[in-house]
Amino acid sequence: MCDTCGCGDNTEHHHHNHNDHTHDHDHAHDHDHDHSHEGQVTIPVGRDILDINNRMAERTRGYFEAKDIYTVNIMSSPGSGKTTFLERTLTDLKEKKSFYVIEGDQQTSRDADRISATGVPVVQVNTGSACHLDAGMVNRAVKELNPENGSLVLIENVGNLICPSMFDLGEKSRIVMMSVTEGEDKPLKYPGMFRTSHLCIINKTDLLPYVDFKVETAVENGLKVNGRLKFLEVSALTGAGMEEWYKWLLANTG
């Protein structure tokens, strides 16, 4: 029944001239929610707050899948050695595979300049006030890079162990890096990041003799928050352990 005129017609219709007023009753909304025309109406929305990001990430993921491109999103605190790790990876593997890099930083193109020096195409994304890359930024960067079929796109996220974990970028794998100069309890302090990652790289192992960091404890803590997490120990500076990482990376590219 229509709430306004009481007729049995539930479809949209006009109510002419009752009460002798002349204002327009031509409302556009449906009659399918329960309310009176004078009062307030509560409308169920049920939309995910990250919906726009997630949809954009899925679009980018579809593009990667269609072009058989493998993507990783590398995340860590500032100063864990992500850029050095990428530099060595690119220098060692660029003859074997086609690589592209997306660099996320709040400001400057310093990291992109370092990657560019290896000869690999790179796009620097400056996030400005944002503390993470989002799917829209990566989508635009990918269009700029125009990566060839069968290549690898490595995304270095903004150094931050909290915010980036919430934003799907369309990547295939998520890697969290921690260095031995940080605490072994990083996984316990930042569980969101370690829970959503597939691989944990423990970097700067060349410094192990000088710091109070037990790899076993770090691994144990990582497994407490994510029982499926895999671990690799490397020194991006000396190259120790990098072969294992290359095996992991190339095994995933097919």
Next chain:
Amino acid sequence: MHELTVAGNIINIVATEAAKEGSNRVSEVCLEIGLLAGIEYAALDFALEVLAPGTVMEYAAITMEKPGGKGKCNNCGYEFPFETFMGSCSACGSTDLAVIRGNELRVKSITI
């Protein structure tokens, strides 16, 4: 401070949904933000307070439902309360645990 991004998204969603109803002002917004959604509630309140003026949400009362966490063991299927992301299944000891409730991040309803 991803709460600022989240707050901006909330306002955009509310504006879009209100516009569908022909309105540019809402009186109430109900959010559903789970305890395991990675949101600091006070930071989100603050971010909304900062961003709301001049938007559809300027005069909106905000209610926040905060569903508690619930986990499920990927190994044996046991379900249990899960508040911290940590621990092992009390039935089989596995650490391979999935979050099945508590990671909600939704605009549930608006009142105009």
